[in-house]
Amino acid sequence: MAATLKDVALRAEVSVAAASLVLSGKAEGRVADATAERVRAAASELGYRGNRAARSLRRQSAPLLGLLSLGVATLPYAGAMLEAAQSAAREHDYDLLFIEVGTPHDVGTPDAIAENLLLLQEHQVAGILIASYFHRELVLPAQLPAPTVLVDALCPDRDIDWVVPDEYVGESGVLEELARAGHHHVGWICETPTYPATRLRTKAFDDVAARHGWDDDPRRVVLAEHADAADGYAAMLRLLEQFPKVTAVAAFTDRMAMGVYMACFERGIRVPQDMSIVGFDDQVLVSEALRPGLTTVALPHRQMGKWAVGRLIERIESAQDLGVSQVHINGGLVVRDSVAAPRTGRIRASARR
Amino acid sequence: MAATLKDVALRAEVSVAAASLVLSGKAEGRVADATAERVRAAASELGYRGNRAARSLRRQSAPLLGLLSLGVATLPYAGAMLEAAQSAAREHDYDLLFIEVGTPHDVGTPDAIAENLLLLQEHQVAGILIASYFHRELVLPAQLPAPTVLVDALCPDRDIDWVVPDEYVGESGVLEELARAGHHHVGWICETPTYPATRLRTKAFDDVAARHGWDDDPRRVVLAEHADAADGYAAMLRLLEQFPKVTAVAAFTDRMAMGVYMACFERGIRVPQDMSIVGFDDQVLVSEALRPGLTTVALPHRQMGKWAVGRLIERIESAQDLGVSQVHINGGLVVRDSVAAPRTGRIRASARR
DNA sequence: GTGAAAGCGCTAACAG
DNA sequence: CTGTTAGCGCTTTCAC
Numbered sequence: 165m166a167a168t169l170k171d172v173a174l175r176a177e178v179s180v181a182a183a184s185l186v187l188s189g190k191a192e193g194r195v196a197d198a199t200a201e202r203v204r205a206a207a208s209e210l211g212y213r214g215n216r217a218a219r220s221l222r223r224q225s226a227p228l229l230g231l232l233s234l235g236v237a238t239l240p241y242a243g244a245m246l247e248a249a250q251s252a253a254r255e256h257d258y259d260l261l262f263i264e265v266g267t268p269h270d271v272g273t274p275d276a277i278a279e280n281l282l283l284l285q286e287h288q289v290a291g292i293l294i295a296s297y298f299h300r301e302l303v304l305p306a307q308l309p310a311p312t313v314l315v316d317a318l319c320p321d322r323d324i325d326w327v328v329p330d331e332y333v334g335e336s337g338v339l340e341e342l343a344r345a346g347h348h349h350v351g352w353i354c355e356t357p358t359y360p361a362t363r364l365r366t367k368a369f370d371d372v373a374a375r376h377g378w379d380d381d382p383r384r385v386v387l388a389e390h391a392d393a394a395d396g397y398a399a400m401l402r403l404l405e406q407f408p409k410v411t412a413v414a415a416f417t418d419r420m421a422m423g424v425y426m427a428c429f430e431r432g433i434r435v436p437q438d439m440s441i442v443g444f445d446d447q448v449l450v451s452e453a454l455r456p457g458l459t460t461v462a463l464p465h466r467q468m469g470k471w472a473v474g475r476l477i478e479r480i481e482s483a484q485d486l487g488v489s490q491v492h493i494n495g496g497l498v499v500r501d502s503v504a505a506p507r508t509g510r511i512r513a514s515a516r517r
Numbered sequence: 518m519a520a521t522l523k524d525v526a527l528r529a530e531v532s533v534a535a536a537s538l539v540l541s542g543k544a545e546g547r548v549a550d551a552t553a554e555r556v557r558a559a560a561s562e563l564g565y566r567g568n569r570a571a572r573s574l575r576r577q578s579a580p581l582l583g584l585l586s587l588g589v590a591t592l593p594y595a596g597a598m599l600e601a602a603q604s605a606a607r608e609h610d611y612d613l614l615f616i617e618v619g620t621p622h623d624v625g626t627p628d629a630i631a632e633n634l635l636l637l638q639e640h641q642v643a644g645i646l647i648a649s650y651f652h653r654e655l656v657l658p659a660q661l662p663a664p665t666v667l668v669d670a671l672c673p674d675r676d677i678d679w680v681v682p683d684e685y686v687g688e689s690g691v692l693e694e695l696a697r698a699g700h701h702h703v704g705w706i707c708e709t710p711t712y713p714a715t716r717l718r719t720k721a722f723d724d725v726a727a728r729h730g731w732d733d734d735p736r737r738v739v740l741a742e743h744a745d746a747a748d749g750y751a752a753m754l755r756l757l758e759q760f761p762k763v764t765a766v767a768a769f770t771d772r773m774a775m776g777v778y779m780a781c782f783e784r785g786i787r788v789p790q791d792m793s794i795v796g797f798d799d800q801v802l803v804s805e806a807l808r809p810g811l812t813t814v815a816l817p818h819r820q821m822g823k824w825a826v827g828r829l830i831e832r833i834e835s836a837q838d839l840g841v842s843q844v845h846i847n848g849g850l851v852v853r854d855s856v857a858a859p860r861t862g863r864i865r866a867s868a869r870r
Numbered sequence: 871g872t873g874a875a876a877g878c879g880c881t882a883a884c885a886g
Numbered sequence: 887c888t889g890t891t892a893g894c895g896c897t898t899t900c901a902c
Contacts, residue, residue, distance in 0.1 A: 166638065168895055179873045184897060196871060213639045217579060218895035220570035221878050231615070237600045240593035240802055247590045250617045259640065262584070262615035264603045285519065286566045287612065393806030419806060426808040429782045449593055449802050453746030453772060455779040521879055532889045537881060549887060571879035574894050 167210035176206035183207075187214070220288050229253050229476060230261045230284035230310070234272035234296040234317070237264045240447065241297055241465060245315065248469030249293060256477045261287055271296070274303040285309035291476040299328045299360040311479040313472045318360070323488045325475050327468045330492035331361050334461040335368035335414075337497045338442040341459060342412045343376045345440060346505050350378050351413035352385040353399045353420055365416060365444060383407045391416055396423025404431070411506035412440035418447040418460055425454055436504035446498050457500030464495035520563035529559035536560075540567070573641050582606050582829060583637035583663070586617045587625035587649040587670070593800065594650055594818060598668065601822030602646060609830045614640055624649070627656040638662035644829040652681045652713040664832040666825045669818075671713070676841045678828050680821045683845035684714050687814040688721035688767075690850045691795040694812060695765045696729045698793060699858045703731050704766040705738040706752045706773055718769060718797060736760045744769055749776025757784070764859035765793035771800040771813055778807055789857035799851050810853030817848035 173183040178199055185191045186203040195203075206212075220226035231249065236242045250260050265280050266272035277294070284292055292310050296302065296317035304312075304319050314326035342350055350373065357363045373380060383406040388395035396415055400423060403410060415421035421443030425435060433439050435456055443451060446462035471491065479486060526536040531552055538544045539556040548556075559565075573579035584602065589595045603613050618633050619625035630647070637645055645663050649655065649670035657665075657672050667679035695703055703726065710716045726733065736759040741748035749768055753776060756763060768774035774796030778788060786792050788809055796804060799815035824844065832839060 169897095170895075180896080181873060181875095181898080182871085185872095188897080190897095194871065199871080213635055215574070215895050216640050217570050217573035218878090219897080221568070221574050221880085222895080222897050224878070226570060228614075237596045237603070239596060242596055242599075243590045243592060246595075246615070247617050250590070250615065259636070260615045261581075262599070262603065262613045263607075264600050282566055283612070287569050397808065419802065422806045426806075430808065447802065449772065449800065450806070453775045453779075453803070455750065455783065522881095523879075533880080534882085534890075535888060538888095541881085543881095547887065552888080568879050571894090572881075574896085575879080575881045577894070 166215070167207075167212045168215065169212070171210055172203065172206045172212050175210060176202040178203060187212070224288065225290045226288040227258050228261050228287060228289045229258045229473065230263065230287065230289040230292045232272075232277065232280055232284070232292065232294045233262065233264045234277070234294065234300070234302075235264075235266050236295045236297055239297060240449065241445075241463070244465035245295060245469040248466040249295075249315075249473050252470045252473035253477075256473075258290065258473075258477070261289060271300070272302075274305070277302070278305040281305060281309055291480045293472055293476060295472075298362070299331060299364070301360065311476060313476045313479075315468050315472045318490070325472075325479070325489050327471050327475075327491050327493060328360075329463050329468070330494040331364035332368045333492070333494045334497075335365040335444060336372055337494070338444065338459060338461050339369060339372040339414055341497070341499070341503050342414065342440060342442060343372065343378075345412070345503050347412040347440060348376070348378050349407070349409040349411050349506070350384065351403045351407055351410045353396060353403065353413055353424065354385065354387060354416040355391045355395075355420075356387045356389065362416065369414060379409065381407060381409075384410070388420070392419050393423035393426065396420030397427050398423070400424040400427035404433075410439070412442075412503070414442045416444060418443035418445045418450045418458060421458055421460070422450050422454060425458075436502050438507060440503040440506070442503060446495070451498065451500065454502075456502050459500045459502045460498050462495035462498050464493040467493050467495070519568070520560075520565045521568065522565070524563055525556065525559045525565050528563060529555040531556060540565070577641065578643045579641040580611050581614050581640060581642045582611045582826065583614045583616065583640065583642040583645045585625075585630065585633055585637070585645065585647045586615065587630070587647065587653070587655075588617075588619050589648045589650055590617045592650060593802065594798075594816070597818035598648060598822040601819040602648075602668075602826050605823045605826035606830075609826075611643065611826075611830070614642060624653070625655075627658070630655070631658040634658060634662055644833045646825055646829060648825075651715075652684060652717070654713065664829060666829045666832075668821050668825045671843070678825075678832070678842050680824050680828075680844050680846060681713075682816050682821070683847040684717035685721045686845070686847045687850075688718040688797060689725055690847070691797070691812060691814050692722060692725040692767055694850070694852070694856050695767065695793060695795060696725065696731075698765070698856050700765040700793060701729075701731050702760070702762040702764050702859070703737065704756045704760055704763045706749060706756065706766055706777065707738070707740060707769040708744045708748075708773075709740045709742065715769060722767060732762065734760060734762075737763065741773070745772050746776035746779065749773030750779050751776070753777040753780035757786075763792070765795075765856070767795045769797060771796035771798045771803045771811060774811055774813070775803050775807060778811075789855050791860060793856040793859070795856060799848065804851065804853065807855075809855050812853045812855045813851050815848030815851050817846040820846050820848070 173180040186200045292312040295315040300317045302319045318326045352369045386399040386403045388399045443460035446460045451458040526533040539553045645665040648668040653670045655672045671679045705722045739752040739756045741752045796813040799813045804811040
């Protein structure tokens with residue numbers, strides 16, 4: 165059976181109180197050095213590991229951070245954020261209680277969120293992370309059971325910490341690459357804008373286009389239903405038809421960009437000589453795997469996870485009232501090889517090979 | 518402040534013991550129905566949620582399943598398994614304590630595993646899941662702190678439950694598709710075999726090839742260093758050179774298969790008319806996104822997660838000694854459009870477009 | 871400096 | 887059928 169504090173105390177011939185003080189680093193001038201040493205020796209001989217349940221009961225708070233994932237796990241996005249959050253938590257001696265709410269189709273109703281928040285409360289978590297994607301807007305219960313930070317999500321009109329990707333700056337960055345290469349006929353392939361990520365990236369497109377005086381034929385934008393490769397492919401075919409001057413296209417996500425590549429390959433359109441393409445997300449399975457490599461903007465998953473945990477722990481451990489902190493992180497431009505200067509002549513094959 | 522059992526008992530005018538019995542469903546003939554009803558009413562009026570720390574302390578076991586992830590979170594594979602495990606756990610009123618061990622490059626040394634197992638012990642977890650990938654062989658400490666099940670990993674010579682994909686049957690399945698289509702000159706692009714996934718899929722290739730009398734020119738196999746698209750691409754170029762008769766290629770993973778597609782696109786080789794391609798994993802970001810869609814075999818992440826949790830809970834809750842159970846699950850063939858009959862003439866473009 | 875003691879909220883014997 | 891009781895292992899006052 166695992167050794168308890170009492171065992172350690174017995175062995176070191178001190179009281180449990182003294183042993184507790186020493187082992188939780190609160191001995192500071194309250195216990196003689198020699199005694200402390202005896203306690204530490206006894207603990208290590210016994211392989212003492214402590215019992216978190218007992219400690220949590222006593223302290224009314226567990227060394228646990230609840231991670232409510234709103235469909236994140238079902239996405240390939242999750243990994244880096246999870247990993248970063250976990251290792252950041254670990255550095256501060258917290259562990260992560262992972263709860264996935266909602267299936268791929270239903271991304272966590274307010275009721276489901278509220279219910280799982282209560283569950284986290286039962287576990288006495290010291291803090292809560294709510295992770296979503298696409299910068300979604302969440303509806304949260306009025307009463308949160310512990311300090312909370314949102315990741316890639318926000319809650320308008322609410323004094324709560326959150327961290328989101330800087331969609332606007334990121335998208336502007338890749339688009340400037342296109343401008344720098346000299347493009348004027350740029351297509352925009354996007355999911356129908358409904359949540360912030362679509363809206364902000366679209367706004368960036370409009371602004372960059374206006375700034376550089378790009379051909380503003382409304383047919384340069386094609387809206388699709390899903391941000392996946394199949395819809396990206398279909399959208400590209402449509403774009404080629406309705407906006408034949410196009411020399412470069414920006415896609416809402418790397419997955420859509422992959423569909424754009426596929427359409428180009430089938431039509432014998434060379435990338436980047438005949439068509440420049442940029443994406444968003446830096447989904448390496450796609451961006452790095454495509455040939456030529458896709459120029460895109462990284463989503464700062466790792467940074468968001470780390471920041472969120474850092475902030476959460478600050479809040480947990482700080483007595484005074486920190487103001488709210490709502491930050492945007494730019495994951496940064498990832499330049500690969502999918503952007504080149506536009507062809508001067510508009511010579512382009514349109515038959516399949 | 519959250520209501521305690523005592524508050525409920527007070528309000529229902531019963532003892533805490535009775536309240537406990539009722540609320541944990543052990544009232545069965547020990548408490549009068551009317552009393553039980555009163556307790557339940559009081560609990561719901563007070564919004565009573567219980568305190569897991571207290572319960573864990575008393576029971577010497579927390580309603581927690583420790584999930585030790587060995588690099589899984591850093592892979593896009595993770596999601597489905599995590600999600601399935603979590604929802605299966607939830608059905609039995611357990612939650613998941615998630616711990617990621619090891620970075621992308623170091624996949625959990627035995628020491629790191631041992632250390633984190635101890636950590637889970639501190640948390641009083643009722644059971645442990647150790648999740649890896651590629652069917653890896655693990656080195657585990659002699660003494661496990663709780664019932665344990667391995668997912669997509671195994672531990673040779675150890676009486677422990679595990680669940681792995683049926684690599685051999687799966688790979689044989691896709692290869693039979695190739696045979697059925699009439700191919701005889703089939704290439705095999707694989708990572709250098711070191712762990713079970715590579716070895717078993719390669720064995721399947723050898724066996725199917727022998728069974729159908731495929732051209733056994735040793736140059737039909739190209740080994741690469743990594744199972745990614747870049748190496749798949751390079752391997753395909755080499756294969757075309759050293760085994761020009763090739764009409765179909767099987768890749769160790771979908772990511773490698775994507776590289777194979779890229780090589781074909783660049784060389785003007787049409788898929789599947791000129792070249793049939795099959796993969797493994799059913800990484801939808803790739804397999805579904807490629808055009809034509811990639812015929813491949815699914816990795817049973819969801820099933821493995823679910824099975825593992827089911828088994829673990831069986832072990833936790835069963836008093837008697839269950840035998841060990843080590844299972845293989847076949848994720849199943851996913852037929853898309855990357856396989857066709859080989860061309861009869863060997864007319865193939867070899868210049869780029 | 872050190873130890874005794876109270877008690878966090880819950881469960882499980884055991885008495886009644 | 888119901889209540890009393892004794893802790894689970896730990897932290898934290900408070901005396902000494």
